[in-house]
Amino acid sequence: MEKGNWLRKGLVPCPAGDNIRCMHLAAYFARKRLINLRSQTLEGALSELLRRFVPTVKIDREAMLEELITQEKRASTCLGNGIAIPHLKVPIPRPCLFAVGRCPNGIKFSENPEYEDVRLVFLILFNDSWDGQLQVLAQLARELHDSHKVLSLIHPQSLSAFYKKWQQVFGEKKLASTSIYRSSKGQRTFLKESFRLAHSSGCQSVFLFPDALGEWFVFGKYFPGMKRILVTERFQEDLSSQYGMDQFLNVANYSRVRLVQMHGAILIALSRGFVSCDEKICCIGSGSESGHFDCLVFVDVAVRYKSLFDTRRGLIPKDVAPEVFERVLAIAHQIAAEGREGRPLGAMFILGNHAKIKRYYKSLILNPFQGYPRQERNVLNPFIDETIKEFASIDGAFIVGSDGVFEAAGTMINAPSRGIVLPGGLGTRHTSAAAISKAADSLAIVVSQSTSQVTLFRNGRMLPLSEKVIG
16 A cells, blocks of 8 residues: 555644754654553554544554564664664654553564664654655654663653653753752852953863753853853753853763763764854863862864864865764764674775765675665664664775765775875875865774774865874
């Protein structure tokens, strides 16, 4: 049965312009669509969840169930960590709708034994005219990557307690005003002196990294007249105004060295246009052990990142979406930090216009991405992470188009290296990355297998983003 027959007529498409960056996922979830699953088979579980969308939408459950099972046979939506996220695009009136089922004993699915470890099933219906599907999946995956959050959703005995926990994890998170404003005298002095030094140094922006703080408070009042950017992996973007900040950056930290997260945050801010290449930035961080602000760094962007800029090209190719750059950068850091099954991995990602890049690479193996739908091999799709880690063990580079679609893996780069000058000790992988970043107006990210160092290449020049690991 065709997808258009799944729902009856009379529904309107969701409004244009919905932006997932401003979305609270809890707004698309109703208490009545939360259940304790009775069935212990995948087919039965999905059937129970589909019934929860009636009468909100009039659906052909049998057709949709058949399509969901077919999808699971073709490519599992198990995310790991006890989570599965089956989903479909259908003509519903909202951007997306959730139904969630808890299954403490796991689910049986003969096609995929991985389902026996699944404890939560998130069934999502997406509006078929809305293009934010991958962003929703990426946001959901980011939240559920934290095993503590998953356990907090599984453990509540009552569904009411589960619903409250869902609202805390995926809704607009607010802290009590007493905890927001409470701060020690030493912390207030540190922030005031930081502003004085930043102002006298000509800084236009301040980056706050408060994840290790035991309690947060209003930061913005300490930096009048400066652009204030909150960098955290804990909360959603709407909270930036609650703490007196102008912008929000969600940046995961894969290293104990604070400068690694700082470099990532500045690069993402540059790609989004939050800061310019001629600004000076004050970065204030908190240590995981100290529990308070104890780190102050001043960054002159034009000097620190001069290797990434010239008069013709910006930080990232103009047709590359910032969120695509952020995801590739995050995957590279994740590979460097975690490797694969305890083994260090090396990898190279070439990001840019595929029409320009394809002149400079040759496939060393049969293309493992060929034949798959573009949406399934998009870097914004959270289900592709394990695939990338697996393919990283193959010699050669990943080719990622401007829209985030993986075009090839296991490729040999053959770009002219004339004029490329790199520090001693770097191998052919780094030289090839530098060469193609210049020849094809692309961006290359290299993960060194021997040192786990992440290096960015643009315009034939390099910028180390993480520390070398020795020993």
